[in-house]
Amino acid sequence: MKILCCGYGIKTIAKLHDEGRLPSNLLYGTVEMKNDGHDVEYFQLSRAGGIKGILGDVRSIFSHKHDLLFIPYIHNKSLYILLFLKLIGLYRKRVVGVLHMTPDRPNWLYRRILRTIDHTFFHSEKNRQECVSLGCTRETASSVIHWGVQLDYYDRLQAAATVEFISTGMENRDFPTLLKAFTSTSETLSVYIPEKYKDTAEMKPFGENLAKNIRLEFVHQTDDTIRELAAIAKGSFAFVIPVLKEALHYCVGHTSMVEALAMGKPMIVVKNPYHPIDVEQEQVGLTYEAGNPDSLKKAIEWLAEHKEEADAMGKRARRLAETTYNIKSCAEQIEQVIATL
Secondary structure: OEEEEEEOOHHHHHHHHHOOOOOHHHHOOHHHHHHOOOEEEEEEOOOOOHHHHHHHHHHHHHHOOOOEEEEOOOOOHHHHHHHHHHHOOOOOOEEEEEOOEOOOOOOHHHHHHHOOOOEEEEOOHHHHHHHHHHOOOOHHHEEEOOOOEOHHHHHHOOOOOOOOEEEOOOOOEOHHHHHHHHHOOOOOEEEEEEHHHOOOOOOHHHHHOOOOOEEEEEEOOOOOHHHHHHHHHOOOOEEEEOEOHHHOOEOOOHHHHHHHHHHOOOEEEEOOOOOOOOOOOOOOEEEEOOOOHHHHHHHHHHHHHOHHHHHHHHHHHHHHHHHOOEHHHHHHHHHHHHOOO
């Protein structure tokens, strides 16, 4: 089967993966499907925008020979136009893709366009059920995938440092709550923050009067940032994954969670009903109330004071990564669905 995988920067990611610089999970199982004998090609969507960029993308996709279109991130205007053409019968290829969050008040046409996708994957069962209720997908044409990282990529990394608590995520992170919580403890924290936040009003107080137990590193993102931060995180005691309260409508922080699993690290993560992993039920970590430094402080101190249980959490985390949350298992789930279309 010829699979065309579309996305922003997808060819660049594939190239960096081939060079060993990025893990295959960023390509959503297509590397593993290729290894299983599927013919996979990557198509890089244009960032030009406007009618010219959209028409260029649509024309190029039409010209590529493929049996199935795979969309790791369903959020692009060019792809919506392509799905509209599928709706009216002008594009007849099978389409599968991953919808990462519930659309905000989708109109009738948008819902109908999304329903042309032959199978929609979700990370979160809550998002899936919301989309079924809204009419954006059908119960029988959707499922949750257990996305995780490429285990052997992370296994090969050498720990670049020895740190205690670490926070490396970049998406919708609640840095003020994180820093306030650690300021009132004696536990050490290394936190890596996108450089765009360096001079923001929310970060200024911490930059001027930073507690001695906190190390801030403002990160300039490059092609090697993921690998470099993962190597540092590998030498940590535990992950802390703070997320903004207003962002708790999808599985934000999921990448950091599955990285913690792969590295065998206990984690402290914000309570989020959209997370696919219940860290307390799985006994791989603790949760805290969003935006509440005192709640986060209690979790930090408990984990620091119970090192043996933290170690046991890390061992359970790694087993969970090996049995469920890894990219090989995720690819198998996708392949099983594709085989039925």
